[in-house]
Amino acid sequence: MDTYKLLLAEDDELLASLLKFRLQKEGFQVNISSNGKEVKEHLEKEVPDLIISDIMMPYFSGLELVDYVRNELNSKIPIIIISSAGNEENVLKAFDLGANDFISKPVSPAELIMRINRELRKV
Amino acid sequence: MTYSLTYSIYPLLSAPKIHTDLLWDLTMLFVGIGIIFFVCIFFYRNKISARSRKILEKKRELSPMISEFIFYSENGSKEEKNTYIEHKIHIRELLNDNFNREVLASTLMELRRDVSGQALKQLIDLYKNLGLHLDAYKKLESWRWEMVSKGILELSHMQVTESYQYIVRFINDKRSVIRKQAEIATITLKNEGISYFMDTTKYKISEWQQLSLLEILRNNKDFKPPQFKTWLTSKNKHVVLFALRLIKHYNQNDARASLIELLKHRNDQIKLEAIECLKIFNVVEAKDMLKKVFWRCSTEVKISILGAISLLGDQGDIVFLRKIERKKLDFTVKSKALSAINTILPETIMPTEGIENVTNNEMPDDIIEKKEIEEFNDENPIEHREETSKEIFQEELNIPDSGDESESKIPSKKEVHIEVGQENLDFLPIVVSESEENILYNAIGSDAIKDEIELKNKEEIEGFESSMFDLSETTLDFLPIVVSNEPKEEKQEDNTDFDIVNNEINTTIMDREEKESDNPEFEFTVQDLTFLPIVVEEELKNIIDNDEVKFPKPEEEVENDFNEKIIDEGKTVIEEILENNLANEQSMNKELIDEEDNVFIDWPISQEFQQDNVNQAPKEDIESILSLIPKPYEFDNETAVLIRLLSDIEELGDHREIPFLLDLLLEESRPLIQERIQNVVYTIERRIDPKVKSVRHSIFEELFHSCDTESKLILLDEIVAVGDNKEISFLTGLLKDPNIEISAKAESTLAQLKERLSEKTLKEMDVETNVLSDSHENSLVNEDDDLLTFTDEFALVGPGGNAIKNMSQSFLNKNQDFGLLFQLRSIPNRLLEKLNG
Numbered sequence: 030m031d032t033y034k035l036l037l038a039e040d041d042e043l044l045a046s047l048l049k050f051r052l053q054k055e056g057f058q059v060n061i062s063s064n065g066k067e068v069k070e071h072l073e074k075e076v077p078d079l080i081i082s083d084i085m086m087p088y089f090s091g092l093e094l095v096d097y098v099r100n101e102l103n104s105k106i107p108i109i110i111i112s113s114a115g116n117e118e119n120v121l122k123a124f125d126l127g128a129n130d131f132i133s134k135p136v137s138p139a140e141l142i143m144r145i146n147r148e149l150r151k152v
Numbered sequence: 153m154t155y156s157l158t159y160s161i162y163p164l165l166s167a168p169k170i171h172t173d174l175l176w177d178l179t180m181l182f183v184g185i186g187i188i189f190f191v192c193i194f195f196y197r198n199k200i201s202a203r204s205r206k207i208l209e210k211k212r213e214l215s216p217m218i219s220e221f222i223f224y225s226e227n228g229s230k231e232e233k234n235t236y237i238e239h240k241i242h243i244r245e246l247l248n249d250n251f252n253r254e255v256l257a258s259t260l261m262e263l264r265r266d267v268s269g270q271a272l273k274q275l276i277d278l279y280k281n282l283g284l285h286l287d288a289y290k291k292l293e294s295w296r297w298e299m300v301s302k303g304i305l306e307l308s309h310m311q312v313t314e315s316y317q318y319i320v321r322f323i324n325d326k327r328s329v330i331r332k333q334a335e336i337a338t339i340t341l342k343n344e345g346i347s348y349f350m351d352t353t354k355y356k357i358s359e360w361q362q363l364s365l366l367e368i369l370r371n372n373k374d375f376k377p378p379q380f381k382t383w384l385t386s387k388n389k390h391v392v393l394f395a396l397r398l399i400k401h402y403n404q405n406d407a408r409a410s411l412i413e414l415l416k417h418r419n420d421q422i423k424l425e426a427i428e429c430l431k432i433f434n435v436v437e438a439k440d441m442l443k444k445v446f447w448r449c450s451t452e453v454k455i456s457i458l459g460a461i462s463l464l465g466d467q468g469d470i471v472f473l474r475k476i477e478r479k480k481l482d483f484t485v486k487s488k489a490l491s492a493i494n495t496i497l498p499e500t501i502m503p504t505e506g507i508e509n510v511t512n513n514e515m516p517d518d519i520i521e522k523k524e525i526e527e528f529n530d531e532n533p534i535e536h537r538e539e540t541s542k543e544i545f546q547e548e549l550n551i552p553d554s555g556d557e558s559e560s561k562i563p564s565k566k567e568v569h570i571e572v573g574q575e576n577l578d579f580l581p582i583v584v585s586e587s588e589e590n591i592l593y594n595a596i597g598s599d600a601i602k603d604e605i606e607l608k609n610k611e612e613i614e615g616f617e618s619s620m621f622d623l624s625e626t627t628l629d630f631l632p633i634v635v636s637n638e639p640k641e642e643k644q645e646d647n648t649d650f651d652i653v654n655n656e657i658n659t660t661i662m663d664r665e666e667k668e669s670d671n672p673e674f675e676f677t678v679q680d681l682t683f684l685p686i687v688v689e690e691e692l693k694n695i696i697d698n699d700e701v702k703f704p705k706p707e708e709e710v711e712n713d714f715n716e717k718i719i720d721e722g723k724t725v726i727e728e729i730l731e732n733n734l735a736n737e738q739s740m741n742k743e744l745i746d747e748e749d750n751v752f753i754d755w756p757i758s759q760e761f762q763q764d765n766v767n768q769a770p771k772e773d774i775e776s777i778l779s780l781i782p783k784p785y786e787f788d789n790e791t792a793v794l795i796r797l798l799s800d801i802e803e804l805g806d807h808r809e810i811p812f813l814l815d816l817l818l819e820e821s822r823p824l825i826q827e828r829i830q831n832v833v834y835t836i837e838r839r840i841d842p843k844v845k846s847v848r849h850s851i852f853e854e855l856f857h858s859c860d861t862e863s864k865l866i867l868l869d870e871i872v873a874v875g876d877n878k879e880i881s882f883l884t885g886l887l888k889d890p891n892i893e894i895s896a897k898a899e900s901t902l903a904q905l906k907e908r909l910s911e912k913t914l915k916e917m918d919v920e921t922n923v924l925s926d927s928h929e930n931s932l933v934n935e936d937d938d939l940l941t942f943t944d945e946f947a948l949v950g951p952g953g954n955a956i957k958n959m960s961q962s963f964l965n966k967n968q969d970f971g972l973l974f975q976l977r978s979i980p981n982r983l984l985e986k987l988n989g
Contacts, residue, residue: 042208043215043259044266050219051271113266137269138223 032058033149034075038068038082038094039111044136048081051138057145065089069097076104078152079145084112084119092122099127107148111136210255217243218259222267222274247282257284257306264309276310285312292318297327304330308337316341324354332361339368343375350383350391357390362397369398381407389419396425405433412438415445420453427456436464443472454481455488462492470496794825802832807840853882864894868901875905 035057039045042063049059060077062068065088068080080098084091091110098104107129112119115133123131129151130144217239224236246252260279267275279285284306291303292315304322307315319341322334335353338345346369357365369375383395384407396414399407412435414426423445430438442457442464449457458476461469473496476489490501801809810833817829852867852875859867868886871879883905886898 041262041266043211043262046212046215047219047222047263047267047271050216051223054223135264135266135268135272138267138271139269 032056033078033145034058034060035145036060036062036068036071036077036080036082038062038065038080038086038091040064040083040086048136048138048141052142052145055142063087065094068094072098072102076102076106078106079148080106080108081141081145082108082110084110084114084123092119092126095123095126095128107152109141109144109148111141206251207255207258210252211259214243214246214252214256214259218256218263218275218278221278222271243282250287253282253284253287256282257287260284261306261309279310280312285310285315288312289315289318292322297330300327300330301333304333304337308333308340311341313341316345320345320348320352323349323352328355331355332358332364335361336364336368339365340372343372347378350380350386350395353391354388355390357394362394365394366398366401377402377404379406380404381410384410384414389417389422392417393419393422393425396422396429400425400429400432403432405435408433408435408437411435412441415441420450423449423453424456427453427460431460431463434464439464439469443469446476451482451485454485458485458488458492462495465492465496467497470500791822791825795828798828798832802835805832805836807836810836852879856882861891861894865897868894868897872901872904872908876909879905880909 033056035052037045037048037052037059039048039061040063045061045063049061052059060071062071063086065086068082068086068089071077080094082091082094086094089097091112095108095110098106098108108127109130109132110123110128111132111134113134115131120131129148132141132144220236220239221243224232226233228236243256247256257279260275263275264272288303288306288310291299291306294300294303300322304319306312307319316338319334319337322330323338325331325334335349335357338349346365349365369377377398380395380398380402381404383391384399386392386395392414396411398404408430411426411429411433414422415430415438417423417426427442429435430442439461442460446454446457458473461473465473470493473489473493477486477493479486493500801813813829813833813836817826817833820826820829852871856864856867868883871883875883880902883898883902887895887902889895889898
């Protein structure tokens with residue numbers, strides 16, 4: 030069985046490390062990008078099965094990432110947005126741009142895994 | 153002099169002589185300080201950067217271990233367990249270093265903000281298991297406020313409840329940051345922390361801090377709010393204020409007296425908060441205190457009090473609010489008082505500011521011309537018509553002088569109404585028919601139509617002139633002012649211009665019903681009915697439809713209908729008897745009508761309705777309905793007076809009137825009146841002797857008393873053959889006869905008669921049931937179902953036949969009745985009995 034490749038775009042190293050550990054333990058192959066530039070470079074090299082992205086990142090916000098993936102890469106890979114700014118405007122904008130799901134911080138790793146699996150099942 | 157001044161000024165402007173070495177020394181000093189400064193900057197910057205890097209590296213080193221500890225499960229693989237043990241050993245070693253402990257604590261604190269759920273619980277447990285809370289305790293002992301604050305924050309975030317006792321000591325700390333942090337930690341760590349805080353705090357609780365504390369209380373699990381009214385007595389006004397807000401937040405409305413008392417508090421904030429609570433809890437009893445404290449409050453509090461009074465107050469508080477309006481107070485307070493009045497009694501105070509006085513405004517004469525009026529009329533027909541109609545009405549009230557003197561003397565119809573008394577007629581509706589309104593509206597702007605209106609008024613005046621009414625002498629208060637749609641000629645024929653409304657018709661009907669219930673016959677004379685206008689209204693159709701209840705069909709007609717149905721199918725002997733009876737009844741009815749020249753008046757049926765019936769022959773249903781409508785008699789004056797006299801005698805008379813009645817009976821030739829006289833006599837007899845049976849005397853009884861024993865025995869035999877129910881009572885009386893032979897014969901006769909009557913009854917029931925089921929029932933049932941439910945006796949509830957049985961039963965009971973129907977039906981029987989006996 031092939032493992033799913035996840036791209037975790039999170040500038041908080043501790044949280045990224047924690048989530049990576051948990052996701053890897055769940056069987057996913059996780060790549061971490063700490064800013065928008067790295068995400069873009071990673072996407073040019075390799076398209077993951079699912080993207081988990083924070084909204085507030087250096088160089089390239091999570092919403093811009095969604096727009097980039099949907100409109101420039103014309104990719105339909107699932108994107109789950111994580112943000113501590115879980116206000117209505119951000120949520121609506123994320124979904125409007127094409128995000129598949131939205132999780133507010135603090136994040137429950139168990140919940141995140143459930144949502145990832147759900148999105149991957151759709152694919 | 154000038155030289156000296158110049159000479160004296162220059163030395164002041166010139167630089168003092170400083171030794172060059174000193175300058176160099178100073179230069180070296182500042183350069184050295186600068187170098188030291190920059191060296192220090194670089195040193196500490198590098199040191200901080202190095203520390204940050206070191207911390208970051210340490211975090212990177214610790215984060216996998218933290219992840220391992222947080223997400224460790226005992227069900228994992230062996231390698232996972234080995235890794236966990238290795239990490240545990242490693243981290244124990246690391247924790248020996250304070251720096252590592254510090255980094256680990258800060259790492260856990262950072263992660264705490266980003267994770268939730270089970271991971272958060274594991275993280276907190278890890279914090280406690282690693283003993284990092286002990287470092288936080290040490291921080292509490294630091295002299296640096298930031299360290300103390302940081303320690304309190306760590307302990308509260310990591311939910312170290314054991315630290316509660318250590319933290320509460322800082323609630324009254326002089327340093328506000330520590331104090332606030334301690335307040336939050338106290339409330340966070342234990343639910344009872346709020347009580348301790350409210351009891352012990354001495355310092356001010358800022359607005360922001362109150363909000364923070366309230367937010368924490370809301371998020372606390374299993375928090376049961378204490379009775380915050382306890383702290384309304386606190387010496388700390390901030391505690392009182394916070395308690396008031398908590399009372400409001402948790403809807404603790406059991407502190408009404410305290411809230412009222414707090415209205416007298418010197419602090420405006422507490423007053424305002426107490427007023428808010430009183431408003432929310434609807435403490436009406438606080439009104440008096442609100443009024444008392446009002447005059448010495450600030451404007452803000454006054455406005456708040458007025459807002460409370462507007463919610464809690466009633467009409468009794470209007471006086472107080474009026475006083476405020478008249479006092480020299482801030483205009484905002486006055487405005488609030490007025491709005492409070494309007495809140496209690498809406499629309500009491502009308503807007504006054506900026507309102508122009510328009511009482512003296514008049515319409516310029518030279519603006520509107522006639523053509524413009526017509527144009528305006530086209531654009532706004534309704535408004536214009538209203539105005540014009542008013543003008544015409546005023547013209548009608550003022551009769552033109554150009555008319556004849558006779559006409560001018562005769563008041564118009566509307567004037568007559570005014571003379572009758574407008575005050576008395578105020579309660580009456582002024583109804584104008586559509587036709588008249590149309591004439592009025594269409595007459596606008598047309599002289600020709602104005603003439604028509606005048607002509608119409610003349611016709612009305614003439615019609616009124618010929619009226620028999622003298623309105624000046626007649627009280628017409630009970631009549632509404634109604635202008636009818638009926639043609640004038642009909643009104644003149646009716647000798648009145650007035651239509652009647654349903655109320656009056658109903659009143660008349662009710663009176664009629666009452667009199668009918670008292671007396672089986674009508675007692676109205678023409679004179680009695682003259683006050684009633686005979687008017688046909690379409691609205692009476694409803695009454696016609698419902699008059700089955702109000703005017704039950706006369707029994708004669710019902711019997712006729714019923715017997716006709718039977719006779720049509722009749723083949724048996726009993727049916728022949730019934731046929732003969734029916735023929736006799738019909739002939740008698742005909743004679744009765746011919747003799748008395750009774751004229752039937754189509755009482756409630758409109759002419760239009762009748763014409764429709766005539767023109768539309770197929771409408772048999774409607775005719776059948778109309779046939780059920782009673783047609784009241786109209787007696788001549790003499791007969792009506794006689795009937796009234798009989799009724800009076802029946803009600804008031806005694807045995808002394810019986811001879812007179814008997815004489816009258818001999819003189820009277822009309823069967824109906826004869827029957828009426830007989831009934832009156834019988835009623836008086838019953839009143840004198842209640843033992844008089846409800847059944848009439850047997851015809852054999854008279855003969856019985858005037859014959860010998862042998863004849864009596866023969867008569868008793870005949871009773872068996874021809875007797876009926878009337879003879880049963882007679883025979884029962886004979887059972888006590890002293891002559892044993894007669895009593896024994898009477899007993900046997902009674903038994904035989906009863907047997908015969910019972911057989912006869914059964915036969916009649918069978919015959920009636922069969923006949924009805926074949927003909928009458930079908931014919932009735934096939935008609936409109938509504939017709940099957942119009943009387944008690946003919947309660948033909950449905951096609952099931954139960955009602956038919958009721959009919960037959962009622963038919964049998966007819967022999968015991970004393971109505972006109974029974975009397976008429978009994979005549980042939982009497983004749984037959986007389987012939988036989």
